[in-house]
Every structure is written in structure tokens, then in C-alpha cells.
Amino acid sequence: xLLRLAPWILIGVLVVPLAAGLLMVILPAFGYLPxxxxxxxxxxxxxxxxxxxxxxxxxxxxxxxxxxxxxVSLSIVVLFLAASxxxxxxxxxxxxxxxxxxxxxxxxxxxxxxxxTPSGLFVRWVSPGLTGWExxxxxxxxxxxxxxxxxxxLVLKEVPFLLLMCLAAxxxxxxxxxxxxxxxxxYSANIAWLKSVFPALYPLIRLPVxxxxxxxxxxxxxxxxxxxxxxxxLSVSILGWFNDPDLDRRYMASAGAVLQLGVTLAALxxxxxxxxxxxxxxxxxxxxxxxxxxxxxxxxxxxxxxxxTTLLAISAIGGLVIFSVAGFWRFPDALxxxxxxxxxxxxxxxxxxxxxxxxxxxxxxxxxxxxLVVATLENAARHHLPVSRSQWLLYLPLIVPQVAFLFGLxxxxxxxxxxxQWALVVAAHLLFVAPYLxxxxxxxxxxxxxxWVQVAHSxxxxxxxxxxxxxxxxxxxxxxxxxxxxxxxxxGQYLPTLLLGGGRVPTITTEAVAMASGGNRRLIAVxxxxxxxxxxxxxxxxxxxxxxxxxxxxxxxxxx
Amino acid sequence: xxxxxxxxxxIFSTTLATTISTAMLAFTLPAMANPDPSDWQSVVAEAExxxxxxxxxxxxxxxxxYIEWVAQQVDARYGIELVHVKLGDTSEAVSxxxxxxxxxxxxxxxxxxxxxxxENFAAMKNNDLLFGPWxxxxxxxxxxxxxxxxxxxxxxxxxIDGLESPWSSSQVxxxxxxALVEEHPNNMxxxxxxxxxxxxxxxxxxxxxxxxxxxxxxxxxxxxxDTRIFYQPMQAEDFxxxxxxxxxxxxxxxxxxxxxxxxxxxxxxxxRSLMGDSExxxxxxxSTTEASGAIANYELPDTVRSYVHDSGMIxxxxxxAIPYNAEHKAGAxxxxxxxxxxxAQAEKQDPEVWGSNTVLAMEQLTAEERALFDNIDLxxxxxxxxxxxxxxxxxxxxxxxxxAEAWQERYVN
Numbered sequence: 001x002l003l004r005l006a007p008w009i010l011i012g013v014l015v016v017p018l019a020a021g022l023l024m025v026i027l028p029a030f031g032y033l034p035x036x037x038x039x040x041x042x043x044x045x046x047x048x049x050x051x052x053x054x055x056x057x058x059x060x061x062x063x064x065x066x067x068x069x070x071x072v073s074l075s076i077v078v079l080f081l082a083a084s085x086x087x088x089x090x091x092x093x094x095x096x097x098x099x100x101x102x103x104x105x106x107x108x109x110x111x112x113x114x115x116x117t118p119s120g121l122f123v124r125w126v127s128p129g130l131t132g133w134e135x136x137x138x139x140x141x142x143x144x145x146x147x148x149x150x151x152x153x154l155v156l157k158e159v160p161f162l163l164l165m166c167l168a169a170x171x172x173x174x175x176x177x178x179x180x181x182x183x184x185x186x187y188s189a190n191i192a193w194l195k196s197v198f199p200a201l202y203p204l205i206r207l208p209v210x211x212x213x214x215x216x217x218x219x220x221x222x223x224x225x226x227x228x229x230x231x232x233x234l235s236v237s238i239l240g241w242f243n244d245p246d247l248d249r250r251y252m253a254s255a256g257a258v259l260q261l262g263v264t265l266a267a268l269x270x271x272x273x274x275x276x277x278x279x280x281x282x283x284x285x286x287x288x289x290x291x292x293x294x295x296x297x298x299x300x301x302x303x304x305x306x307x308x309t310t311l312l313a314i315s316a317i318g319g320l321v322i323f324s325v326a327g328f329w330r331f332p333d334a335l336x337x338x339x340x341x342x343x344x345x346x347x348x349x350x351x352x353x354x355x356x357x358x359x360x361x362x363x364x365x366x367x368x369x370x371x372l373v374v375a376t377l378e379n380a381a382r383h384h385l386p387v388s389r390s391q392w393l394l395y396l397p398l399i400v401p402q403v404a405f406l407f408g409l410x411x412x413x414x415x416x417x418x419x420x421q422w423a424l425v426v427a428a429h430l431l432f433v434a435p436y437l438x439x440x441x442x443x444x445x446x447x448x449x450x451x452w453v454q455v456a457h458s459x460x461x462x463x464x465x466x467x468x469x470x471x472x473x474x475x476x477x478x479x480x481x482x483x484x485x486x487x488x489x490x491x492g493q494y495l496p497t498l499l500l501g502g503g504r505v506p507t508i509t510t511e512a513v514a515m516a517s518g519g520n521r522r523l524i525a526v527x528x529x530x531x532x533x534x535x536x537x538x539x540x541x542x543x544x545x546x547x548x549x550x551x552x553x554x555x556x557x558x559x560x
Numbered sequence: 561x562x563x564x565x566x567x568x569x570x571i572f573s574t575t576l577a578t579t580i581s582t583a584m585l586a587f588t589l590p591a592m593a594n595p596d597p598s599d600w601q602s603v604v605a606e607a608e609x610x611x612x613x614x615x616x617x618x619x620x621x622x623x624x625x626y627i628e629w630v631a632q633q634v635d636a637r638y639g640i641e642l643v644h645v646k647l648g649d650t651s652e653a654v655s656x657x658x659x660x661x662x663x664x665x666x667x668x669x670x671x672x673x674x675x676x677x678x679e680n681f682a683a684m685k686n687n688d689l690l691f692g693p694w695x696x697x698x699x700x701x702x703x704x705x706x707x708x709x710x711x712x713x714x715x716x717x718x719x720i721d722g723l724e725s726p727w728s729s730s731q732v733x734x735x736x737x738x739a740l741v742e743e744h745p746n747n748m749x750x751x752x753x754x755x756x757x758x759x760x761x762x763x764x765x766x767x768x769x770x771x772x773x774x775x776x777x778x779x780x781x782x783x784x785x786d787t788r789i790f791y792q793p794m795q796a797e798d799f800x801x802x803x804x805x806x807x808x809x810x811x812x813x814x815x816x817x818x819x820x821x822x823x824x825x826x827x828x829x830x831x832r833s834l835m836g837d838s839e840x841x842x843x844x845x846x847s848t849t850e851a852s853g854a855i856a857n858y859e860l861p862d863t864v865r866s867y868v869h870d871s872g873m874i875x876x877x878x879x880x881a882i883p884y885n886a887e888h889k890a891g892a893x894x895x896x897x898x899x900x901x902x903x904a905q906a907e908k909q910d911p912e913v914w915g916s917n918t919v920l921a922m923e924q925l926t927a928e929e930r931a932l933f934d935n936i937d938l939x940x941x942x943x944x945x946x947x948x949x950x951x952x953x954x955x956x957x958x959x960x961x962x963x964a965e966a967w968q969e970r971y972v973n
Contacts, residue, residue: 035662036687054972119837136839138760143823229766229823231972243651244768245679246961247658247687328858331838340858346621350628407659414663420670494648499656502670503613503645511618514646518619519829520857 003382006375010434011393013372017409017431018396024408025400028254036247045251049259052252054231059263061227062234065147065154066217066267072151073158074209076305081166082193083302093306094167100160100313101485102535104492104509106516107528109153109225111316114323114521116149117142119331121319127332136331143229150227154219156313158212159306161485162205164539168481169204169444172474173197188292190299195286204447207439213271214399217264234260235401242403257404264399324525343522351508351530358507358534361422361497362490365429366483369437374479376438377445378467381453391442394435402495410499420502428496433486440482441475448474477546484542488535508534595890597697603890608639610891615653616675618646619829622853626914629907634898640891645671650680657689657883669885673892676724677878678716678770682957684881685723691882693722694893700900701725705921711877712919716954717791724879725896726919728908731868731875731951732774732844735851735941739863740841746870748782748809754842755816761841763817765831766824768964771846776963778874780806781952790955794962803963807970814971821971836860848948849915852939856911866943872950877919906932911939 027033031042049055084090100108114120119136127133142149175197182192223233231237238260241253323329327338379385397405409428418424452474456466472479494513497505512527595603612634618624624644631642647653653674660669676684684690695701704712704726712726713719736744740761745751755762765772781787783805789798814821818840825831828845835843836859845851854860880896882889898904902925905918915938922930938944954960 033662035658053969057973117837119834119839136837138819138839140819140822143819145822224826229826240768242655243649245651245654245683247654247683326858328855328861329836330861338858342858346625403655407655410656410659411663414660414665417665419668495652498645498647498652499659502656503615503643504670506646511646513648514618515621516619517617517648517827517829518621519827519833520619520621520859521833522858523621 003375003379006372006379010372010376013427013430014397014434015393017412017427018393018405020412021405021408022396022400024411025254025257025404028251029258030255031251033251033254036250038251045255048252049255052237055234055237058231058234058237059259061147061231062217062260062263063267063270065151065227065233066213066215066264067270069151069154069158069216070209070212070271073155073162073212076155076159076302076309077162077166078194078198079298079302080163080306081170081302082190082198083299085189090303093303093310094163096310096314097160097163097306099536099539100156100310100317101164102488102539103157103313103317103532104512104528105153105157105219106221106225106513107320107524107532108156108313108316109222110516110521110524110528111319112153112156112312113142113149113225114319115312115316116152121315124332124334133332142226145228145230147228147233150223150233152312153222153226154216156309156316157222158216159309160313162208162212163306164481164485165205165208165440166201168440168478169201170197171477172444172448173200173204175201186291188295190295190302191290191292194298199286204443207443210268210271210395211398211436211439213267214264214395217267218260218399218401220401234263238401239403254404257401260401261399320525320528323521324529326522343526347523347526347530351511354506354508354511355530355534357422357505358491358509361426361429361505361507362487362534364426365433365490366437366486368426369430369434369486370479370483373434373437373441373482374445377442378471381445381448381450381471382463391438394438397431398435406495406499409496413500420500420504422501422505425497425501425505428500429490429493432493432496433490436489437482437486440485441478444478445475473549476549477542480542480545484535484538487538491531491535594691595893597694597893600697600699603893604638606890607888607894610888611641611643612672612888612891612895613643613645613670614673614675614892614895615645615647615650615656615671617648617650618644619648620914621857622914623916626908629913630895630899630904633904634895637898638891638894640894642895650674650676654680654684654689657684657885658687660885661689666885668887669883670887671883672886672888673895674881674883675727675878676881677876678954679957679960681715681720681724681879681881682718684883685718685721689884690723691884691886691889692724694882694889695720695725695880695896696722698725698893698897698900700897703900703902703920703924705924709921711875711951711953714953715879716876716960717956720879724881725900726877727880727896727899728916729875729877729919730846730917731848731948732771732778732846732873733848733850733866733868733943733948734842734844735835735860735864735866736842737835737838737861737864739861740838744842744867746867748779748869751842752809752813752816755813758841759816760818760820760839762843763819763821763824763831763834763840764844765827767967769827771828771831771844772824773960773964774846774874775844776806776810776967777955777960778869778952779809780959780963781874781955782869782871783809790959791953793956794958799962799966803966806963807966810967810970832859835864847915848917849911849939849942851941852911853915855941856939860941862940865941868943868947868949870949872952873948874954875951876954902929902932906936909933910936911942912937915939915942917945 029045031038031040031044115122118139118141123136178196179189179192182196183189218235220235220239223236227233227236238253238256241249241256324343325339326336327340329336413424452470453466456470492509494509497507497510508531512531515527516524595606597603627644634640634642653671657669657671706712745754764775767773767776789802825834831843832854834840851860851864851866855862855864882892886892902920905920908914908916909918
């Protein structure tokens with residue numbers, strides 16, 4: 001009975017705040033914001049928006065960088081999986097990738113910027129010896145007008161995410177059996193994977209891929225560090241208008257937020273059309289019988305690309321580690337002149353409360369989301385419900401610019417006299433955590449072979465017992481992975497924590513973002529490393545627990 | 561995957577229902593009596609036991625440490641628990657107050673005190689988001705010598721009217737690396753010549769960042785014939801003629817900037833990093849002690865020194881304001897008053913602690929109190945007060961807004 005309520009509770013938990021948040025974006029976009037004296041509806045904000053210098057470039061940047069990032073990240077992951085054979089090398093690369101998920105986006109961006117900028121690590125290592133440069137060359141690499149640096153940074157973060165999603169979904173497809181069968185028909189291993197496993201895998205990771213498209217078109221923090229500046233991406237421009245001291249600019253900012261929603265939806269639509277095209281075009285390729293053409297390219301390309309991505313990300317983190325203990329570091333020295341623990345000593349005494357808050361909020365939000373999502377999915381599975389269209393609602397919190405949407409949430413909470421507090425922060429996090437948990441888990445859940453549970457029923461097990469003893473254990477790996485992703489999402493939230501918590505619930509992320517605004521790279525590095533600590537533990541547990549639980553059942557281990 | 565019309569309709573009807581019901585739920589509490597700063601004893605009494613949420617930019621470890629020190633002091637002296645809500649941007653606090661006002665929370669707001677100045681102050685004042693007047697009745701306010709110090713009565717030419725209490729004074733300074741620059745420029749035309757000879761070695765933060773705004777405003781004041789017009793609200797018909805020299809200057813300067821003016825650092829922190837990486841050799845800051853502080857933080861080489869232009873540099877003050885709906889106004893007033901005390905101001909000015917300049921007028925202090933300031937070592941890269949030259953006032957915000965807009969139109973494509 002309670003189970004039947006679950007989908008409604010989940011939708012209620014998400015839709016009511018969503019609606020309140022969206023309303024406070026849409027109304028001001030059309031001139032209505034009584035607190036600033038806007039009491040009539042008109043299109044002034046839109047006119048002001050269209051006249052912004054560089055608006056079209058901003059839109060184009062957000063749209064293209066989102067699509068290109070997703071395409072490149074997905075290709076890298078797919079090529080690697082096609083090429084990987086479970087050798088020690090492949091396993092090693094996989095293990096290196098997953099901790100990268102734990103590193104906050106902004107930290108990766110800072111790290112990458114410091115690697116590739118003309119005064120960065122790469123140039124320092126070869127200067128002045130190879131280049132003769134005593135001063136950094138005046139080259140526009142980071143903040144380039146095309147957004148290449150931004151896309152590179154996004155790829156570094158999205159590849160681990162997509163890889164983890166694939167690894168969580170793969171075991172239930174029995175990829176080894178498919179590949180073995182195809183190989184017995186004479187296909188080379190890589191082609192066998194691409195033709196027999198990937199077409200079955202893609203539907204399972206489709207929602208996460210859409211999430212990547214949505215995220216990459218609307219990302220703020222990475223775009224501020226790596227993206228173009230004249231003009232910046234649409235989302236960065238919008239944040240600037242919202243933060244403008246001139247409060248009247250919020251009308252235009254709200255219109256911009258609605259526009260951002262449109263840009264993201266357009267990118268998603270484009271991706272969907274692309275899917276349909278690929279489906280048509282590849283039908284012939286799948287059955288053309290070619291057994292090994294392109295096999296070597298895949299074998300080399302897949303490993304090289306993923307290794308490069310991983311090494312870049314690890315070097316970026318390495319740069320952060322060096323900075324966290326660096327004294328002054330003059331160009332072109334390869335290492336800082338002096339090392340010091342000052343930066344750590346300055347930060348560590350004050351991080352206990354923020355760390356505890358981060359953990360308690362993250363765990364609470366993840367737990368609530370997990371119960372709601374699993375109950376919803378279980379309900380759907382038991383009653384054989386089709387995929388409902390309303391699941392698209394789940395994406396809204398991920399694509400509406402937070403700064404616009406949260407204003408409405410604060411108004412809503414204040415209107416019903418809910419004061420800023422821990423529970424409100426958890427509720428706000430739930431809004432962003434539940435969608436990720438849902439999209440990470442739902443396909444794996446839905447596509448679990450129903451015969452397992454049927455067998456359990458035929459042996460006399462009650463639905464509850466079948467759920468606990470059969471379905472849950474079979475889904476342990478994807479469930480834990482989804483929880484780890486959710487925990488990381490919760491830990492990364494800045495504005496919801498600050499605005500809904502009214503500053504009463506400082507977390508490691510509110511500390512880190514506030515510090516990042518001061519631009520001291522050494523302290524930023526310390527906080528970024530601390531910020532990565534909790535999600536890192538989460539991902540490690542998600543990978544280790546199934547291995548320990550199923551240490552005697554090789555086929556259950558799934559990931560790694 | 562467009563959302564179907566049906567669900568959009570559902571969103572709207574749900575929201576409308578929510579809004580109506582919440583509007584009915586929201587009722588105004590009977591207005592509580594606000595503390596009266598002229599009866600200071602009762603303010604102090606009311607403040608005891610309050611928790612004051614001070615919303616202040618948290619991007620600088622030394623500032624945070626100083627605020628932590630203040631929290632210990634007010635706890636020991638007044639029994640106030642002071643909590644620093646660390647912000648990435650002041651507008652986040654403004655958003656919170658705005659949302660509370662929208663929702664009708666007029667008495668139990670969550671922001672008790674906010675570190676603010678200039679455009680943010682003007683916006684909050686214009687939109688009736690501030691409590692007051694209160695600041696001119698604080699016991700320590702006379703120490704700023706308000707009768708002879710316009711800077712504590714006008715914030716960017718906007719009358720303060722007792723809505724914010726002075727906290728810190730700051731002035732734009734340039735800093736340069738003596739290892740890379742032999743002789744620093746002394747005015748804007750010399751800066752242009754220097755940039756032409758050293759292409760790529762100077763830049764300023766992207767407008768409308770406040771330091772970027774300050775740079776173009778400084779150029780405007782230096783290059784303009786008669787600057788009085790900039791201290792009045794801007795009249796649209798004056799804008800083109802008054803700013804023509806500025807654009808001519810910037811058009812000439814930009815090709816010689818870092819990355820040839822095709823990208824700009826986003827804020828003063830980015831600018832400082834470029835300096836630390838030797839990408840540029842001259843930068844600017846809104847804090848006279850930035851260079852010394854950054855050397856102590858290992859961010860800049862110890863060969864960096866500060867300088868100012870001959871005609872003086874833009875300066876201003878930053879303040880404490882109390883939102884109109886703050887829950888703990890008495891506590892906030894007591895903290896704001898303590899922040900103006902000679903003891904707290906001297907501690908703040910010590911570069912070992914933070915190095916932010918005092919707002920107090922030395923002649924208003926006792927000899928003992930003055931001694932607190934005389935013994936401060938300002939650090940190697942900080943100019944002593946007498947070398948800072950004339951302080952140029954901030955023009956009216958309408959000019960700065962219009963300048964920032966025009967800059968965007970010219971240089972963003």
C-alpha cells in the first residue's frame with residue numbers, strides 16, 4: 001500500500017518546490033516581481049536581453065560546448081570499453097578513473113587551467129631549457145573564444161561519470177557471453193563488443209547521457225574558470241546579471257534563465273535527433289558482417305584516449321597537491337622554491353563542523369532519495385507500469401539555472417514560515433540528489449531480468465522477501481554506485497546550502513566556494529582536496545562493498 | 561523530449577494553488593519594537609545572548625581570521641555569539657533579504673548584518689531593504705569625525721542617512737614587480753606608453769567587476785577635463801562627450817594588454833595570480849596592503865612594491881548595514897559599534913592580522929588609543945599613509961553603471 005504512494009511522494013517532493021522555483025523565474029522574466037515594484041506583465045526584460053552585446057555568441061557557446069563535450073566523452077568511454085579486455089592494464093586504468101569523480105568540478109578546472117596556461121606546469125617543465133622562455137608567452141589558451149579549454153575540462157569530469165554509469169549497468173547484460181558468441185562467429189573482440197554489447201548498453205545509460213548534455217550546456221563554475229570571457233557562456237552571463245548590484249537587472253536575468261532552459265532543451269532535442277540518425281545509419285553497419293575492420297584503431301584509440309584523459313586529470317590534481325604545500329613559485333621554476341604547511345594549518349582548525357554538516361546532510365538526502373526512488377521503481381516493476389512521461393520533470397532541477405530557481409524556493413519556504421535550518425537544506429539537496437539517483441538507477445532496475453523474481457515467487461517467496469533476497473542483492477552494485485553519485489552531488493551543492501540554510505549550515509563546499517572567490521590558489525587547493533575526501537570515500541565504498549560481499553561469486557561482482 | 565503541454569499545465573495549476581494558499585498562510589506578525597541606539601544601555605542589554613549572523617565575503621583567509629577574533633571579543637564582552645556566514649558574493653545576502661521580503665517575512669530575517677558598500681548599498685537603500693537610521697547614534701561613531709569626513713556620510717555620493725556604519729577604508733593602488741619593471745608609470749598616459757613598450761604585461765579585471773570598474777573610473781577621472789560632473793547623477797546627453805577621452809584611451813591601450821585584450825581576468829584574485837606567475841608585471845588592487853599580504857601568503861615575489869598615480873587614486877569605504885527585517889538588530893548594532901572601536905580598528909590595520917585601513921580620525925582618539933596605530937609595521941610593499949596621495953571620491957553610481965554598460969557594448973562582441 002505504502003509502495004503505491006511512493007511515486008506520488010517522489011513527484012510531490014520534487015514538483016512542488018520545482019513549481020515554486022520555476023514560477024519565480026518565469027514571472028520576473030515577464031516583468032512581475034512585486035518586491036522590486038514590478039506589478040505588470042510586459043516584455044521589457046526580453047528586449048533588454050536580446051540587445052545584450054554578445055548574446056548570440058553566448059547561446060551558441062553553451063549549445064555547442066554541451067553537445068561536443070557529451071559526444072567526445074561518450075566516444076572515449078565507448079572506445080575504451082570496446083578495447084578493454086580485463087587485463088591488468090585495463091583494470092588499472094579503470095581504478096584510476098573512478099576517484100576522479102570525487103574531485104569537484106571547480107577543482108579540476110583550477111587544476112587544468114594551471115596545467116595548460118602559458119605560465120602553467122607544462123610550460124614550466126620545458127622552460128627555459130627547451131623553449132628559452134624566461135617569461136610566459138602571451139598566448140590565449142585558457143579562456144579561448146571557442147571554448148576549447150572549457151570543453152576539455154568538462155570532458156575530464158564527464159568521462160569518469162559515464163564510465164562509472166556504464167560499469168554499473170554492464171554486468172546485467174552479460175557482456176562476456178555476448179562477446180564470446182560474436183567471437184565464435186569470427187568477429188574480432190573490439191568489433192564484437194561494439195556490435196553486440198553497445199546497442200544493448202546504450203539504452204541503459206541514456207538518462208545519464210542526457211544529464212551530461214544538460215549539465216554541460218548550463219555549467220557555471222567550470223565555465224567561469226576555463227570558458228571564454230568576451231562574452232562568457234550564457235549561464236555565466238546569467239549569474240553575473242543576478243549578482244549585479246543593480247536589482248532591476250534581475251528581470252533580464254530571469255528572462256536569461258528561461259532562455260537557458262530553452263537552450264538546454266534544444267541541445268537535448270538535438271542529441272535525441274542525433275540518436276535517431278545514428279540508429280538508422282548504423283543498422284546497416286551492425287549486420288554488414290564486417291568482422292574486424294577498424295579493430296586496431298579502436299584498440300589503440302580507446303586506451304590512448306582514456307589514458308590521456310585520466311593522466312591529464314591526475315596531473316591537474318597533482319598540481320593542486322603541490323600548490324597546497326607551495327611557498328612562492330616563480331616562473332619558470334619546475335617546482336616551488338619553498339614548501340610549507342601553513343596553508344593546511346590555516347584551514348584545518350575550522351573544518352570540523354563543515355565536514356560533519358556536509359556528511360550529515362549528504363547522507364540524509366541520499367538515504368531519503370534512495371528509499372523514495374527504489375520504492376517508486378519497485379512499485380513500477382511490480383505493477384508492470386510503463387515508463388511514465390513525467391520522468392522528464394526530474395530533469396528540471398538539473399537544467400534551470402540554480403541562482404534563478406532557488407530564489408523562488410526561498411520565497412516559498414519563507415511564505416509557509418519554514419525557517420532556515422538543517423532539514424530545509426536536506427530538502428533542497430533532495431531536489432538535486434533524487435534526479436541523479438533516479439537516472440543512475442532506473443534503467444538498471446527496469447531492465448533486470450524479471451525471471452529472477454518470478455523464480456523466487458514460484459519458490460514461495462513473498463514480494464517483500466523476493467525484493468530483499470533477490471532483487472536488492474542483484475542490484476547492489478548499481479544501487480551503491482547511484483548512492484555514491486548522489487552523495488557527491490549533495491556534497492557539491494553551494495547555493496542551495498547557503499540560501500536555504502541562511503548560513504546556519506556551513507559545509508565544506510560553502511567554505512570552499514567562498515574561499516575560491518578570493519583566488520588564493522594554495523588555500524583553494526587545500527579546500528578542494530578536503531572537499532574531494534568525502535565523495536572519494538563514498539565511491540571507494542561503492543566499489544569495495546560488492547567485491548567483499550560477493551568475494552566468492554565472481555559473476556556478481558560486476559564493477560572492476 | 562519536449563515536456564508535453566499537459567505537464568506544463570499541471571505545473572502551473574499546482575503552483576498557482578500553492579501560491580494562493582501560501583499567500584493566505586503568510587501573515588504579518590505584530591511589529592516588534594526595534595532597538596533604539598540612542599538608549600545604548602538597553603541595546604547592549606537586549607544584545608546579550610543573541611546570535612548575530614554576519615554575512616560577509618569569505619574569500620580571504622586573513623579577513624576570516626580577523627572576523628573569528630572579533631567573534632571571540634564580542635562573546636567575552638557582550639555575550640554575543642557572532643557567526644560569520646561566508647559569502648562568495650555580497651549579492652547572495654541581498655537575494656536572501658529580497659526573497660524574505662517577497663514572502664512577507666518582515667521581522668525574523670536571517671541576515672543580521674552585512675558587509676557592503678557602493679552599488680549594493682545604493683540598491684538596498686533604494687529598495688527599502690535596510691534598517692535605520694541607527695549608525696550615526698553609535699557611541700563610537702564620533703571617532704570617525706563625521707563633520708569633517710564626507711567619506712563616512714556619503715557612500716559613492718549616496719547619502720548614508722544612518723543606514724550603515726563605517727568599517728574599513730580602502731584606496732586603489734597599483735603594484736609592480738621591481739625585478740621586471742625599472743620605472744613605474746605615474747599617470748594614465750605614461751601607463752599607455754609603458755604598455756606599448758611592454759606589450760602583454762598589464763591588464764585589469766573584466767568590467768563590471770568592481771576593480772575593473774575602478775580602473776576605468778580612475779582613467780575617466782584622470783583623463784577628464786572637469787570631473788565635477790561625475791559626482792552628480794548622470795544625464796544621458798552628457799555621457800558621450802564626457803567619456804570620449806576614456807574610450808579613445810582604452811581603444812589605444814587594449815591592443816597592448818595581456819592577451820591583446822582578447823580576454824580579461826575575472827577579478828582581483830585572478831589578476832594577482834597572473835602577477836604571481838610573471839605573466840604580467842603591473843597590476844592594481846583595491847587594498848593598499850594587498851601586495852604585502854600576498855607576499856606573506858607566498859602568492860607574490862618579495863620584489864613587488866606599490867605605487868599611486870600623481871593625481872591621486874580612487875578610494876572609498878566599506879560599511880556594516882542591517883537589513884530591515886534582521887532578527888537580531890541589537891546584537892548587530894553592538895557588534896558594528898565594537899568594530900569601530902580603536903582596539904578593533906588597530907587590530908584590523910595590522911598587516912600581520914589583515915592590514916585593512918582604519919576609518920577612525922586619529923585626532924579624535926586619546927594618545928593611548930593613537931599609540932595602538934603608531935606601532936603597526938605596515939609591511940614592505942605597503943605605502944605609508946602620507947605617500948598614498950589624494951583620495952579621489954567614487955563618482956555617482958549612475959556613471960559607473962553607464963560606463964560598465966558602454967564598456968560591454970564596445971568590447972564584447
